[in-house]
């Protein structure tokens with residue numbers, strides 16, 4: 001194959017001094033010095049987290065502090081990397097959640113497996129598992145990435161719940177009234193766009 005050799009243009013006198021390039025660079029630096037900074041001094045400064053951000057999965061409680069998870073294991077079933085393990089158990093008599101059939105005895109989530117896809121949140125019928133805003137997750141041991149139920153609830157906190165279906169007592173036939181008959185607690189009204197606020 002023929003090879004075409006291109007001749008490099010010789011540098012002019014000013015180009016050989018590099019002064020035009022240095023002045024060009026200083027002009028750009030001076031222009032940006034007077035503009036607002038677009039960088040943050042992380043980790044002292046943190047960026048605002050947009051709504052819908054998929055950070056670490058958490059378990060949340062309802063406004064009355066009750067567990068929302070009913071141990072249905074749907075999240076465990078849909079989780080692609082099998083990061084969730086739910087061990088269901090019966091609700092003790094006299095519990096504030098006595099109207100529920102099951103609750104998790106154990107709920108373990110392996111953040112080293114989690115790919116933050118959000119499928120567990122999509123599948124959960126109780127909006128009990130929520131990917132919230134925690135994104136900077138570093139530990140010095142692999143074991144620290146395994147989050148148990150207590151740790152998941154501690155990071156999840158309480159979110160508004162417009163349904164509060166466990167407040168509806170069963171009637172004589174064992175059925176709960178329709179949602180339309182439900183009177184929601186005032187502090188649990190949904191946001192105007194119907195999205196759970198973070």
Ligand code: SF4
Pocket residue numbers: 057078079080081082083084109113114115116117118119120121131
């Ligand atoms: S975000 Fe995705 S990978 Fe992580 S626990 Fe949920 S379903 Fe599993």
Ligand code: SF4
Pocket residue numbers: 068069070071072073074075076086123124125126127128129
């Ligand atoms: S978090 Fe939701 S989907 Fe997972 S077991 Fe609990 S209620 Fe079911």
